[in-house]
Amino acid sequence: MTTLQTTTVTVRPVRSPAAVMLARRGALYLTEATAEATEGTLAGVTLLEGDLLERGYLLSAPLRHALAGRSEQALAAAGRAVLADVDALLGADRDHTPLFRGFPATTPADTLALWVDRVLTVLLQEPDQPCVLCGEQRSVHPVAPCAHLVCRSCFDGAELSACPVCHRRIDAGDPFLLPAAHRPPAGARRALPQRLRVLAHGGTPADLADHVGAELAGLLARTGALSPSDTDDLHTLLDAAASRTALAWLPDRIPARETKAHVLAWLLRDKAAGPAVLAAVQARLTTATDVLRLLAVHSGGDAGLLTVPRLAPVPRPLRRALLAALDTLDIAQAAAELRRHEDLAKHTGELLHTFEHARAYPRAALLFAALRSFRLTGDRLTRLLREAAAGIPGLDATGTTVRVTPWPVETALADADLPRALALLAARPGELVRRTDHLLRLAGPTDAAQVLDALALAAPRVAPAVLLSALGALRTRTTTHQARVFFPKGPAAKAYLADDTRPALAADVVERATAVLTGEALRRAAELPPVDLAVVDAELHGITAPFAERTASRALVTLPRGSELTLPDGRTLRLFLHWTESDTSGRTDLDLAAAMFDADWNHIGTCDFTHLRFADEAAVHSGDLTSAPAPNGASEFADLDLDLLAAAGVRYVVAVVLSYNNVPFDRLAEAFAGVMVRDEPGTTGPVFDPRQVEQRFDLTSPARASIPMVLDVAGRTMRWLDVVQGVSGTHHAVHRHTDALAALGRHLTGHFASGARVGLGEVALWHAAARARAVAVRHLDGTVSGYRRRAGEDVPAFAARIGTPDTDRAVGAVDLTGAQLAFLLRGDLALPTGAQVYALHPAALDAGAVRLLAATELVAALAPE
Structure with a gap:
């Protein structure tokens, strides 16, 4: 039931149309060139290109040429604007000073000893008295604004960025804060990120207006x-x-x-x-x-x-x-x-x-x-x-x-009156498709044909999201499952677990039902404009088709919930968290944590404010900041060395963000988190390196605990969960929720791995098989498998053959850059003008030359007429 209430709304910064198009299309819009390129403007473009490269972006040749045609003043203004927009996307426009400024090298090895020193200081230290820890006189001074008495000999003001006792941010002008120690420069092995994008020249402001209108039309056409x-x-x-x-x-x-x-x-x-x-x-x-x-x-x-x-x-x-x-x-x-x-x-x-x-x-x-x-x-x-x-x-x-008179279908189902229930549901095809599992259990093997016939009549009239949801749910029903996973509609993305007491369905019934739904999806795809050649990346099978998008986090990379990606090369992942308090939230303490589990999901360790180090250097925390006053806020980090974690027996790592003092995320002025992939030694380079950011997402739900991802250490994969966990009380710490995290991690990874959610690779394959005469499948090792529709081969048979060893060699030798339809993990193909392409990472794809498709558009294209 809807609840009427007074709500506290956090106002989010509104992006300009140019910033929206930069994020959505990777395009910059410039006025017509007003001058010839000069030595000064060329040097300015080179500097801008270097600054963008440090953020994981490149300039296309046409954009570089267009920028060189600016006056030096116009070039400087355009450069400042694009860098500001890029920094906002990455989170690089915020201060990211951790508690221990030399993190990870200076993170204490003994968390308990650090806690004891803090407790002794707060309990026993007196003003104008020697330090209770070292006995030094005239070294104890209060810090502002918390007024804790701190010994400047025991606690290093060049190393700490907050009060050593309470870990609250202190005034920037407090004498305790000394200039930070010199940090070694970045190493030479800073690889480009997977999300690297080449920025394109979108055209003039008039072109911007046209493209904004086209982008708006695309959003209005979405079915979900x-x-x-x-x-x-x-x-x-x-x-x-x-x-x-x-x-x-x-x-x-x-x-x-x-x-x-x-x-x-x-x-x-x-x-x-x-x-x-x-x-x-x-x-x-x-x-x-x-x-x-x-x-x-x-x-x-x-x-x-x-x-x-x-x-x-x-x-x-x-x-x-x-x-x-x-x-x-x-x-x-x-x-x-x-x-x-x-x-x-x-x-x-x-x-x-x-x-x-x-x-x-x-x-x-x-x-x-x-x-x-x-x-x-x-x-x-x-x-x-x-x-x-x-x-x-x-x-x-x-x-x-x-x-x-109420709709009596519930009564018919309760009375096990299958004919009456089917007759009533026939008028509401969406309800019939959603209830197919219930109807098949009610029908049993003898009357299953009635349900399947009704399903075949209803399927052409339902939304694509309903079709995909039913297909995923039904095809896993030949076996019993320990738990059911639900993602109910709500203000936050919660996943609910319940015992699965349903009996399994007969294999032949499931096969016929899934054939009906898959056949309907292929029929709809076949009604779209045909092409000669389509390219599909096999790696897309790890990405889930979008669902429950209304609760998806605002993120740098739009990754559907449940998707699994191979981690980029590099030994160290650095999780990061940044937040800023608001007037309504008061002092807020967010905590970044990682919970470690073995292959059977037994909890074997944590890395958080209670355990700053796990297995020496396998996981290292930057320290617990307990306040985040504006304007700088606060940041926390956690380094995860995958090789050392594997050696310590860790199979799964669950990343968690907790609100220690129970302040909801949506009451904060700002809160975001993410992950960097680092391939240099942990002690070199900046603590927050925008070039190494692979994902950044906002924390804006009314929850107090967020579970963004699960890392499979052995498989070197990351599964994007983007869910929240219900917690009660206050003083939240990850060790108090390990049982819930284990259950959630185990069942969610099992749910998505089972095929209970249709993959985006499947949707891409349906489009390719139904629309193209030939399909090329690219594999991770660089090989290509080719398939051509044969004489007498219908669309379902062709779709079933794609991905099998039964290939057509001639297609594998075709120039893939001629494909008019492409579904790629990374946009590394030079495709013809007008080609339709989905790419998780658009890379060098120019939205002005090709039509970039969002994942939701692949699903929406399967809408019924």
């Missing part, structure tokens, strides 16, 4: 809920490219309900919006939930209707438009929708003054009368409601209240 990052970009693009007076840009149908709510609320944000805007809004409100979503977003709330603020007042013209939209709906269906959000719906009825407009909008009045169990008497309103209810199927207003 947008991620928070895409939602942020949607609002930026709307402000930049959309108009409230000329609505030619607005599609007649926006398939994603939550996206539609954001767009319609944006249209209404101008209080002077005219009749054309109201008409456009009313025409696109096709369900009762659409009205609730619109009012929630209009009031500053969540389009998913999980938690919404108290609704804002509605102007009279908008009130009439919303009532007119509700008046056209099927009352039984609308009533069922409103009951899912009963509190919000009742508030909506009051806000719209429904009964005052009962004569003009009688069906809307009936809808809210049924919702509120409005008592019918003999007054004029009762007579009007009864007259309006006459002849409406499923509606009864003859008694003392308006009654809506």
Whole structure:
């Protein structure tokens, strides 16, 4: 049930349209060249190129040429702007000074001894007395603002960045803080990151306007809920490219309900919006939930209707438009929708003054009368409601209240009445596909054919996300499982575990059901424009097709939840965390931690503020900062040496971010974390090296514990989880949650590895097999397997053959740069202009020459007609 509440909203920085296009398309937009390249501008471009390289970006040749045509002042301004945008993407625009400034070399080996010194100091140290630790006189002074008495002989002000006793940040001008010791320069083996991207010349500001419009159209065409990052970009693009007076840009149908709510609320944000805007809004409100979503977003709330603020007042013209939209709906269906959000719906009825407009909008009045169990008497309103209810199927207003006949499918399922349940579900194909597992268990082997026939009729009418979810769930049902994994809709990405008591389904039934769903996906893909050649990277099979995107973290690399990637070469991973307190959060202590497990998921160690080192140098923590005042905030790091961890018996490492004093992440001014891959010795180079950042993600959920990833030390892989863990109380530390982390890690890795979620590589293969005459599969070792559709070979048979040894050698020798369709882990192919390509890491792909596809677009392309 929706909860009405007052919410604290953390305001996130709004990116400019240029910054959005830099992140989404890797493009810079410049005014026309105004001068010939000079020695000064060429030198400036070289310096800019060096600065970008240190951040993991390169300039394309056309962009370099365009930059050289600027004046020196214009070049400097363009350079500052792009570096600022890149730094914001990487998190390099923040101070990243750890507690121990010489980390990892100077991290104490004995965490307990350090704790004892701190306790003795806080308990026994007196002002104007010798140090209780070393006996030195006149060396004890208070530090600001915590006023702890600190001995400057026992604690090194050049090494520590915070109070040695409480680890709170201290004033930058405090005499305790000495200049940091010299840090050795970066080593020579700083490889380029996997996410390396070549920035392209997008064109002029006029081109920027055109591309912004195209990017906006792409977001509006998505069939699933947008991620928070895409939602942020949607609002930026709307402000930049959309108009409230000329609505030619607005599609007649926006398939994603939550996206539609954001767009319609944006249209209404101008209080002077005219009749054309109201008409456009009313025409696109096709369900009762659409009205609730619109009012929630209009009031500053969540389009998913999980938690919404108290609704804002509605102007009279908008009130009439919303009532007119509700008046056209099927009352039984609308009533069922409103009951899912009963509190919000009742508030909506009051806000719209429904009964005052009962004569003009009688069906809307009936809808809210049924919702509120409005008592019918003999007054004029009762007579009007009864007259309006006459002849409406499923509606009864003859008694003392308006009654809506509920959808009886639950009763049919409870009574094991399969024919009746199938008949009712036939009108709601999405529900039928979602309940296929239940129906097959109800049918048993004898009546399974009825369910499969109904599934075949329903499948062509459902959204692609429903199709993929059912396919993944069904194909793993030939065996029993210890636990079921759920990702329920909510304000944060929580994963729930439950005992799986369902009996396994018959193998032949599962095979036929999955054939129906796979065949439908291939049929839809075959309706898309055909191509001669498609290229698919075999490594994409580790990436999961996107699901539950509405709770995905804003991240540098858009990696769907559950995806597994091979770790880049390099012995050391450096986890990082940065946060800044806000006025509402007060003093906040976030903790970065790593929990180590063996192959059977037995906990064998931690690396956090309670154990700064694990197995000597296998895992090293930078120290626990316990406050993060603005403007600098605070940062923590943890180095993980995979070779040494393996030698210590570690198989899995679960990365965790905990709010020690139980402050939710969304109350902070800023919080983000990520991972760097380091291939030089740990004591060299900067603590935060933007060039080595492979992933950076925001912590913005209302949770207190985040579990971003699991590392498989033996397999040298990283599985992106991006989930939160429910915790209670305060003083959170990772050793108190190891049992929960083990269960979550074990079952989530098992869930994703089992195929219970369709992989993006599978979706790519469906596109390739259905659309291309020939398909080339690239392998990690550089070899290519070629497949050509043979005479008489249908699409399902061709798709089943791709990836097997039954290849067609001639295709493997084809020039892959001629492919019009490509699905790549890394954009390292020079593809023809106009080619459609998905690449996890776009690398040198120019969005102005090829059409870059997001993972969600591959799924959305399979939408039914």
